[in-house]
Amino acid sequence: MFLNTFIFLEVITNTSLLLSAVAFFFLAVLFGDALFVRIDLKTLLKSIGFLLLGISCVLNLLNQTYTLPSFLMMSAALSMLFIGFIIDPLSRLSFLAPIPIVFFPFLSGHLLLFVLGLLTTVSIFQLAYTTKHRDLIPLGVGFTLLSVGEYLYHLETIERLNQLALAGSFPYLFSSLVLLGWVWSYLALRFINRFKSNDAT
Numbered sequence: 001m002f003l004n005t006f007i008f009l010e011v012i013t014n015t016s017l018l019l020s021a022v023a024f025f026f027l028a029v030l031f032g033d034a035l036f037v038r039i040d041l042k043t044l045l046k047s048i049g050f051l052l053l054g055i056s057c058v059l060n061l062l063n064q065t066y067t068l069p070s071f072l073m074m075s076a077a078l079s080m081l082f083i084g085f086i087i088d089p090l091s092r093l094s095f096l097a098p099i100p101i102v103f104f105p106f107l108s109g110h111l112l113l114f115v116l117g118l119l120t121t122v123s124i125f126q127l128a129y130t131t132k133h134r135d136l137i138p139l140g141v142g143f144t145l146l147s148v149g150e151y152l153y154h155l156e157t158i159e160r161l162n163q164l165a166l167a168g169s170f171p172y173l174f175s176s177l178v179l180l181g182w183v184w185s186y187l188a189l190r191f192i193n194r195f196k197s198n199d200a201t
Contacts, residue, residue, distance in 0.1 A: 013169040016149075017061040019176035023142075024054035026183045045084035052077035066153075071109060078116035085123035090131045093123055110154035117147035138182040145175035 028051035034043050056073040060066055079100040086093045096119070103115055124140040127133050149171035156165035 009166055009169065012173060014061060016169045016173035016176060017057050019180065020172055021054045021057035021061065023176045023179035023183060024050045024057060026187065027179065028054060030183050030186055042084045042087050045080040045087075049077040049080035049084060052080070066110075071113070074113055075104070075116060078113065078120055082116060082120045082123055085120065085127060088127060090133075091123065091127055092130060093126055096123075110150045110156075114147055114150040114154055117143055117150055121147055138178055142175045142179040142182065145171040145178065149175065 028047050031043050031047035031050065035047065052073050056070040056077065059070040059073070063070075082100060083097055085091060086096055099119060100116060103112060107115060121140055121143040124136055124143060128136040128140055149168045152168035152171065153165050155161040
């Protein structure tokens with residue numbers, strides 16, 4: 001029974017990492033494609049941030065665990081995404097730009113990723129609910145689930161709560177599915193529009 005549970009959790013973990021990597025790479029392509037239309041800092045930061053998240057998920061999958069390079073890469077990626085969203089002209093949180101720097105000396109590991117993920121989530125939902133960008137809500141939901149997953153992973157270091165860390169892969173799995181659905185709808189729409197413009201010419 002224990003062996004079956006272990007195998008099941010391992011499959012969930014590997015699947016969540018694989019799907020997360022695919023989702024992040026697609027998101028990097030989505031924002032990277034936007035750079036061909038107009039190059040700006042916020043879009044560049046988002047594209048690089050998602051690319052780094054995808055690479056870190058691949059590293060975690062290959063190593064079957066988080067490593068120092070992947071922690072550093074994910075921390076940098078989430079910081080870039082946070083800044084990329086708050087420097088949006090419609091954001092009201094630009095004054096929070098230095099916040100990630102404040103956390104780096106005091107937090108590390110999954111707890112740091114949880115805080116950075118939460119900051120990114122707040123920045124996304126702020127844009128979604130104070131502007132007409134309701135299309136960002138699924139992205140915010142995806143990052144909410146990612147943050148929950150990182151917090152559960154963090155519980156591994158806390159006695160009596162470390163068993164809850166085993167559930168960390170489930171929010172990541174649901175996050176990857178939400179993000180894949182969101183990015184696919186955008187990419188499909190862009191491809192359709194490009195085909196239509198090519199046919200028109």
